[in-house]
Amino acid sequence: MPHAKSQHTKMSKVKIKLIILGQLPVDLDKLKLSNWKSEVFEIVGQIDNYSIVNNADGLSWEFSDENIEEQLPENYDGDFLIAMTHVPLENNYYARRFANNRICMTFYEMADILNINNIPIENLVYRLLYSYTLIYKRHGNRMPSRDEITSFTHDETRGCLFDMNGIKSDVVYSTNNPIICDQCVQKLTAEKVPLNIISEIKEELKSVKKGIYYRLADLIKKYPVWAILLSTISAFIIGTLGSLIATIIWEKLI
Ligand SMILES: [Zn+2]
Incomplete structure (x- = not known):
């Protein structure tokens, strides 16, 4: 199908800037992240490091939204920015949205859960790259603010990109072979996200999985x-x- 192929190559990619905010005590493979091949998004430039200048201001040593927002760069290259940190965020969420299409995600507690389950911690970043690309698209190429009433997540854990993961340990189901559940596909198409983008992402998600050794070990266990x-x-x-x-x-x- 040469026609479909030419359409495919014309699909403009969402440009995402990735940064590291503060010290990451976890082993994150930056090269693996930068080299991830996707037809729907691209990671622009290098993964820059920013230091955290303020101390925690929450009662349980967490960083409030205002605090994090102060530390995020105002200007950046790309359509949206994802900052990766290890400090606890407000209300113990693992990701928060900020003005100017910025997101901050934390490995706090998440890295431990992934490590115990032999899931590469980069998989959590891949999952967020895909889910936020779709959120950006469904809102007409912008990231909705925190105060906006949005309905892109579901509380039920289905191994889907849009699992709420109110119970953090459930993240293991959407960081190894994640899917876009039928209900989310329906919602996305109703919100005019192109079908070819949804099917391309579904295809690419098949590569978000554990390493070969642990896949074999899982198979033996099963x-x-x-x-x-x-x-x-x-x-x-x-x-x-x-x-x-x-x-x-x-x-x-x-
Ligand atoms: Zn879903």
Whole structure:
């Protein structure tokens, strides 16, 4: 389909600026983030580091929205900005929206949950890159403010980009093979997000998963009997092959 292909390449990408706010005690692979290939968004420039100058102002050592907003850069290249931090945010949310199309997300508690479940912490960033790209699109190329009444999340956990994750540990379901649930697809199309963007994102989300070792480990956990059978059969085959080769060598020598 050459026609579809040419349309595909013409799709203009949403430009996202990623920054790090403060010290990240977690191991974040910046190169892996910058190199992520997507047809719907691109990460512009380098992932710059900004330092946190203020102290926590909340009662539980969290940073209030006003506090975070003060630390975010006013001007940046790109359509919207995502700041990655490790300090707790207001009301213990893991992401907050700010004026001028800016978002701040935190690895606080989230990184621990992902690490325990062997999910790369970059997957959380990928999930947010996709969900905020769609939020930006459905609001006519802008990020709605925090005060705006929005309805893009659902409280039920479905492994969807738009899971609310009020219970933070549920994030594991949408950071390994996340989906866009049928209800969200319906809402997105009703809000005039192009169908080709939705299907492209659905396709790209298949690559947001655990590393190969942990995928195999999961498979073994799910099918233990099959795993034992398979390893017995392969041990038998390797043994047979070994003695066959030995016999051939022996016969050649004599
Ligand atoms: Zn959904």
